[in-house]
Amino acid sequence: MDDSGIKKQNWDVKETELFLEILKELDMKKCLDGRKVRNNKLFKVAHRRMTAAGYHRSVDQLKFRWKLLKSAYYKCKREPDSPAPTKIQGWWRYEKTMIAIMESRHPLVGAGVNSDRNDEATEDSDGDASMLHWPQPQPCPDNTTQNLDLIIKMDPEMDSQLKIGFIGAGNMAFGIAKGILSGNVLPVNVKVSAPSSRNLGRFQELGIAVTHSNIEVVCGSDVVFVAVKPHLVPLVLNEISQHITDRHIIVSVAAGVTLATVEELLPENTVAIRLMPNLPCMVQEGALLFARGTHAKQEDGALLRSLLHRCGLVEEGPEAWIDIHTGLSGSGVAFVYLFAEALAEGAVKMGMPSALAHSIASQTVLGAGRLLRDSGKHPAQLRSEVCTPGGTTIYGLHTLEQGGVRAATMSAVESATERARELGRKSAAGGRK
């Protein structure tokens, strides 16, 4: 066991390198000002990023690893000619990155008010701020604070101060809003607009502020989701355009509407992202794909990803895949519902009461989906695991194949993708009118 009480598992080179890269990127050393809360937050950010990359270490394990790396660094600094520290195997691989991190000094240390030893002893200790040896604890300088604030904003575990707006109060806006609220975003930081009140009540029930003014939403938000029907996007963007500033990230969820169209209708340099979500965001089981526009940086994508992380699977890809994802998943959920409905109707035909048949059909779809996702197996593999030779399933599958279900499903994805492309061309033409 290490001193965090967690079972030891050796760190491999890739894992340590990733950990250090994350710390470097977070400007860890600058932000480690000895305050327990802040330090914990930073390690939490690192923890989340490590987890996202498939490395499952607790916050305490990360802290302990950092402590060892730091001790090794100080040992090498004090005794450059002594043998490499033994607690960190292959130390030479990490030395350069550690120097880069450690040389990005906290201002108080840089000013020479504290020795390295003091720094070593206190900097990431879990002690209370009052126990620290910094002579006069002071806030980080502006740029560091901003950097840290951004990190904290981006981290889903942190209290998000981000203001989120929705233009359009339909099903998709509601689905995303529900997903977002199950994370750390507070309803008071969300606002939604629509011309009529017919869809606003359910947002109010979630504690979200509502308005009929799209401009009010834009002026009060950092991230604005444009969730109106595709043909209305040019109209809405024209309306809000003069209120967009560099504070904003505009996220269009409209099927087909391209980034080029969105960017053309908004001020130069607007940060725009095209997102294709799907309705199961509502139950945190969505499948979302986004593409960044010309001026959207990686961190804008990271911010969106962290905002949406409770909505389900969130992936980034080239814009060319967004229309395909629309067919596969945006519309794909409806294809699955059709199949679920048909399953239930088959059972009703054979004599089962409708309510029971529908309830079993939905559980069947849910269970099959979860097993497919969680096992990581190819669907054909799972299908063969269900089929007993000469048994019931292969007879049923034969019938489905005779009905052309596979070809029909492929064609459904194809048609929906083509339709998204067509909608894109129409909205581009609409924007130019």
Ligand SMILES: NC(=O)C1=CN([C@@H]2O[C@H](COP(=O)(O)OP(=O)(O)OC[C@H]3O[C@@H](n4cnc5c(N)ncnc54)[C@H](OP(=O)(O)O)[C@@H]3O)[C@@H](O)[C@H]2O)C=CC1
């Ligand atoms: N539904 C889905 O599963 C998915 C939808 N999408 C995309 O999401 C977008 C929205 O779809 P969906 O939620 O289904 O649509 P809905 O028809 O359910 O909702 C559209 C919303 O837009 C509002 N609206 C209409 N005109 C304006 C305007 N000028 N300004 C502000 N709001 C306006 C409507 O107002 P009012 O309430 O007054 O009618 C309504 O609230 C579409 O572009 C679609 O392509 C993407 C993925 C999946």
Ligand SMILES: O=C(O)[C@@H]1CCC=N1
């Ligand atoms: O049917 C539509 O156009 C939207 C886009 C994907 C799902 N619903």
